[in-house]
Amino acid sequence: xxxxxxxxxxxxxxxxxxxxxxxxxxxxxxxxxxxxxxxxxxxxxxxxxxxxxxxxxxxxxxxxxxxxxxxxxxxxxxxxxxxxxxxxxxxxxxxxxxxxxxxxxxxxxxxxxxxxxxxxxxxxxxxxxxxxxxxxxxxxxxxxxxxxxxxxxxxxxxxxxxxxxxxxxxxxxxxxxxxx
Numbered sequence: 237x238x239x240x241x242x243x244x245x246x247x248x249x250x251x252x253x254x255x256x257x258x259x260x261x262x263x264x265x266x267x268x269x270x271x272x273x274x275x276x277x278x279x280x281x282x283x284x285x286x287x288x289x290x291x292x293x294x295x296x297x298x299x300x301x302x303x304x305x306x307x308x309x310x311x312x313x314x315x316x317x318x319x320x321x322x323x324x325x326x327x328x329x330x331x332x333x334x335x336x337x338x339x340x341x342x343x344x345x346x347x348x349x350x351x352x353x354x355x356x357x358x359x360x361x362x363x364x365x366x367x368x369x370x371x372x373x374x375x376x377x378x379x380x381x382x383x384x385x386x387x388x389x390x391x392x393x394x395x396x397x398x399x400x401x402x403x404x405x406x407x408x409x410x411x412x413x414x415x416x
Contacts, residue, residue: 280313282343332366334386351393
């Protein structure tokens with residue numbers, strides 16, 4: 237990443253980052269301000285082990301808030317009850333709808349559970365993330381284009397569970413400009 241961005245990560249993982257960076261190790265509820273934007277760490281449900289003998293690392297989601305817009309970036313997570321605490325407080329929810337391979341491991345949302353998260357959170361706009369961008373190249377020979385399905389299924393599920401939410405499926409690298 238060009239420049240000198242500030243980095244927020246779960247407490248205890250700062251040692252994994254290169255030196256010379258502005259690193260903030262945070263717990264849920266803590267955050268930093270960057271200009272007029274406040275980034276607050278939120279709980280997530282996804283346990284990660286960085287290598288076989290490492291302790292489990294907690295996962296975080298983030299609420300990115302300016303004066304006019306609040307964006308929830310769920311990170312890697314599964315569905316959990318506290319998502320309902322965000323109801324009415326989020327304009328845009330970025331929710332994972334798959335993993336990176338043919339099977340979805342524990343601690344991840346599938347399209348149906350991600351749609352349930354949308355129903356609980358009630359954002360104006362929901363954007364599916366974490367699908368189709370990292371795919372083991374050798375798997376493509378026996379399972380071509382499998383990860384194009386999860387965001388479409390997510391949109392269908394949200395249409396049933398939360399029809400008032402606008403779902404935007406973006407291609408990797410595509411941008412969405414939000415109205416004020």
